[in-house]
Amino acid sequence: MNITDRYKFEENGSEISIMPNYNSLRTLVWWLVLGIVAVPVIIYYLMDKMSGDSFKITFGIWVLYIGYFLFDLFFRIPVKYIFDKSEKCIYRKLMLSKKLMTFDEMTYFIHNESGGYYYSIGKKRNQFVKNYRISNYFSGSKASHKREDDYIKEILCPILIAVGIPFNEIE
Numbered sequence: 001m002n003i004t005d006r007y008k009f010e011e012n013g014s015e016i017s018i019m020p021n022y023n024s025l026r027t028l029v030w031w032l033v034l035g036i037v038a039v040p041v042i043i044y045y046l047m048d049k050m051s052g053d054s055f056k057i058t059f060g061i062w063v064l065y066i067g068y069f070l071f072d073l074f075f076r077i078p079v080k081y082i083f084d085k086s087e088k089c090i091y092r093k094l095m096l097s098k099k100l101m102t103f104d105e106m107t108y109f110i111h112n113e114s115g116g117y118y119y120s121i122g123k124k125r126n127q128f129v130k131n132y133r134i135s136n137y138f139s140g141s142k143a144s145h146k147r148e149d150d151y152i153k154e155i156l157c158p159i160l161i162a163v164g165i166p167f168n169e170i171e
Contacts, residue, residue, distance in 0.1 A: 002150075003151055007019060016085070016158060018080070018083075020136065021076050024072075028069055028073055031069055032066070039062070042058060079092065080092075082097070088103040101122075101123050105123045107127055107165070108120065109122070116138060116139050117137070118136065120133050
């Protein structure tokens with residue numbers, strides 16, 4: 001899977017769209033299927049071998065597990081950021097489109113977080129208060145550096161060119 005497919009990156013004449021969490025869809029679906037397959041095991045095998053309270057706790061953990069993955073599937077994965085060149089605005093689209101900022105207000109930065117980092121965008125004045133992740137996590141491994149280089153070349157640079165922000169490769 002190449003980098004444009006991982007991010008579902010689309011560029012036409014008037015807009016650029018990106019889905020930063022699209023890459024985790026396949027993994028999420030597998031974990032969800034595993035959770036659904038676990039129901040018969042929990043009900044038929046463990047119900048007789050566990051006490052009533054232990055079964056309720058196990059079933060409650062399963063409900064949280066499935067709820068977490070369903071939340072991600074419906075509210076995190078389909079988030080799309082649209083960089084509209086004609087209106088010079090950035091939109092966040094889940095079910096409805098919401099205007100986030102104009103091109104003039106946008107800045108990008110690298111957000112470090114416990115052994116990994118990712119690229120974010122935000123308004124220049126309050127970028128550390130409210131920001132939006134536009135890449136997957138990267139680490140210090142060789143494979144991650146290659147994925148980051150591909151991301152910068154194929155996705156970040158076209159976005160920055162459309163917005164009108166110069167890209168400093170030393171960063």
